[in-house]
Amino acid sequence: MNTAHVDDYFAALANRDSLRIVPHLAENIVLLGPIFPEPTIGKDAVVEVLPGFLETIDSLKVNLRFAQDNDVAVFFSFTCNGLKVKGNEHLHLNEDGLIDRIEVAWRPPPATIEVQEVFASKLGFPAMHLVPASDA
Numbered sequence: 001m002n003t004a005h006v007d008d009y010f011a012a013l014a015n016r017d018s019l020r021i022v023p024h025l026a027e028n029i030v031l032l033g034p035i036f037p038e039p040t041i042g043k044d045a046v047v048e049v050l051p052g053f054l055e056t057i058d059s060l061k062v063n064l065r066f067a068q069d070n071d072v073a074v075f076f077s078f079t080c081n082g083l084k085v086k087g088n089e090h091l092h093l094n095e096d097g098l099i100d101r102i103e104v105a106w107r108p109p110p111a112t113i114e115v116q117e118v119f120a121s122k123l124g125f126p127a128m129h130l131v132p133a134s135d136a
Contacts, residue, residue, distance in 0.1 A: 085112060090102075
Protein backbone atom coordinates (compact mmCIF):
# COMPACT_ATOMS: atom_id res chain seq x y z
CA MET A 1 0.00 0.00 0.00
CA ASN A 2 1.24 3.46 -0.88
CA THR A 3 1.47 5.55 2.31
CA ALA A 4 2.03 8.91 0.58
CA HIS A 5 -1.20 10.30 2.02
CA VAL A 6 -0.02 9.52 5.56
CA ASP A 7 3.37 11.14 4.95
CA ASP A 8 1.74 14.24 3.45
CA TYR A 9 -0.85 14.37 6.25
CA PHE A 10 1.89 14.40 8.92
CA ALA A 11 3.93 16.95 6.95
CA ALA A 12 0.84 19.20 6.99
CA LEU A 13 0.42 18.63 10.75
CA ALA A 14 4.09 19.44 11.38
CA ASN A 15 3.77 22.62 9.30
CA ARG A 16 0.47 23.47 11.03
CA ASP A 17 -1.17 23.75 7.59
CA SER A 18 -4.82 22.75 7.95
CA LEU A 19 -5.59 23.16 4.24
CA ARG A 20 -3.00 20.55 3.26
CA ILE A 21 -4.63 18.00 5.57
CA VAL A 22 -7.93 17.85 3.68
CA PRO A 23 -6.94 15.96 0.48
CA HIS A 24 -5.59 13.01 2.48
CA LEU A 25 -8.84 12.17 4.28
CA ALA A 26 -11.58 9.85 3.02
CA GLU A 27 -15.15 11.15 3.07
CA ASN A 28 -16.18 8.50 5.65
CA ILE A 29 -13.21 9.00 8.00
CA VAL A 30 -13.60 8.19 11.71
CA LEU A 31 -11.36 9.96 14.25
CA LEU A 32 -10.97 8.46 17.73
CA GLY A 33 -8.83 10.48 20.06
CA PRO A 34 -8.16 12.06 23.43
CA ILE A 35 -9.94 15.35 22.74
CA PHE A 36 -13.56 14.16 22.53
CA PRO A 37 -15.07 11.15 24.29
CA GLU A 38 -17.11 10.22 21.19
CA PRO A 39 -15.76 9.48 17.70
CA THR A 40 -15.66 12.31 15.18
CA ILE A 41 -17.25 10.93 12.01
CA GLY A 42 -17.02 12.23 8.44
CA LYS A 43 -14.52 14.37 6.58
CA ASP A 44 -16.36 17.64 7.25
CA ALA A 45 -16.43 17.01 11.01
CA VAL A 46 -12.76 15.97 11.14
CA VAL A 47 -11.75 18.99 9.06
CA GLU A 48 -13.48 21.21 11.66
CA VAL A 49 -11.51 19.63 14.55
CA LEU A 50 -7.96 19.38 13.18
CA PRO A 51 -7.35 23.11 12.58
CA GLY A 52 -8.19 23.75 16.25
CA PHE A 53 -5.58 21.19 17.25
CA LEU A 54 -3.02 22.85 14.97
CA GLU A 55 -3.77 26.24 16.54
CA THR A 56 -3.24 24.70 19.99
CA ILE A 57 0.16 23.07 19.43
CA ASP A 58 3.53 24.78 19.11
CA SER A 59 5.34 22.03 17.21
CA LEU A 60 4.98 18.41 16.08
CA LYS A 61 7.70 15.96 15.13
CA VAL A 62 7.33 12.44 13.72
CA ASN A 63 9.72 10.04 15.45
CA LEU A 64 8.85 6.68 13.87
CA ARG A 65 6.51 5.33 11.20
CA PHE A 66 5.86 1.83 9.95
CA ALA A 67 3.22 0.23 7.76
CA GLN A 68 1.70 -3.14 7.03
CA ASP A 69 -0.95 -3.63 4.37
CA ASN A 70 -3.54 -0.84 4.89
CA ASP A 71 -2.41 0.06 8.40
CA VAL A 72 0.17 2.67 9.39
CA ALA A 73 1.49 3.39 12.88
CA VAL A 74 3.07 6.76 13.55
CA PHE A 75 4.82 7.76 16.77
CA PHE A 76 5.31 11.49 17.30
CA SER A 77 5.78 14.19 19.90
CA PHE A 78 4.32 17.66 20.12
CA THR A 79 4.51 20.66 22.40
CA CYS A 80 1.72 22.87 23.70
CA ASN A 81 2.30 25.74 26.11
CA GLY A 82 5.62 24.25 27.19
CA LEU A 83 4.20 20.74 27.72
CA LYS A 84 5.78 17.88 25.80
CA VAL A 85 3.37 15.16 24.81
CA LYS A 86 4.20 11.85 23.16
CA GLY A 87 1.61 10.33 20.91
CA ASN A 88 0.88 7.60 18.46
CA GLU A 89 -1.68 7.16 15.75
CA HIS A 90 -2.97 4.03 14.11
CA LEU A 91 -4.18 5.06 10.69
CA HIS A 92 -6.14 2.87 8.30
CA LEU A 93 -6.11 3.52 4.56
CA ASN A 94 -8.94 2.76 2.17
CA GLU A 95 -8.45 1.15 -1.26
CA ASP A 96 -7.48 4.57 -2.71
CA GLY A 97 -4.81 5.12 -0.04
CA LEU A 98 -6.84 7.83 1.72
CA ILE A 99 -6.99 7.87 5.51
CA ASP A 100 -10.37 6.49 6.61
CA ARG A 101 -9.67 5.89 10.30
CA ILE A 102 -7.38 7.53 12.84
CA GLU A 103 -7.03 6.27 16.39
CA VAL A 104 -4.94 8.60 18.55
CA ALA A 105 -3.31 8.08 21.95
CA TRP A 106 -1.26 10.60 23.95
CA ARG A 107 0.76 10.40 27.13
CA PRO A 108 1.41 11.24 29.91
CA PRO A 109 -2.19 11.60 31.13
CA PRO A 110 -1.74 14.89 33.06
CA ALA A 111 -0.27 16.63 29.99
CA THR A 112 -2.95 15.08 27.77
CA ILE A 113 -5.72 16.50 29.97
CA GLU A 114 -4.04 19.90 30.12
CA VAL A 115 -3.77 20.03 26.30
CA GLN A 116 -7.41 18.95 26.03
CA GLU A 117 -8.38 21.79 28.40
CA VAL A 118 -6.51 24.34 26.24
CA PHE A 119 -8.12 22.93 23.12
CA ALA A 120 -11.59 22.96 24.73
CA SER A 121 -11.26 26.59 25.79
CA LYS A 122 -10.27 27.62 22.26
CA LEU A 123 -13.18 25.77 20.62
CA GLY A 124 -15.79 26.27 23.34
CA PHE A 125 -16.60 22.72 24.42
CA PRO A 126 -16.40 21.10 27.89
CA ALA A 127 -12.93 20.39 29.22
CA MET A 128 -12.02 17.11 30.86
CA HIS A 129 -10.40 17.06 34.31
CA LEU A 130 -8.33 14.53 36.22
CA VAL A 131 -9.74 13.70 39.64
CA PRO A 132 -8.32 11.46 42.33
CA ALA A 133 -9.80 7.97 42.30
CA SER A 134 -11.30 8.59 45.75
CA ASP A 135 -13.38 11.45 44.25
CA ALA A 136 -14.70 9.44 41.31
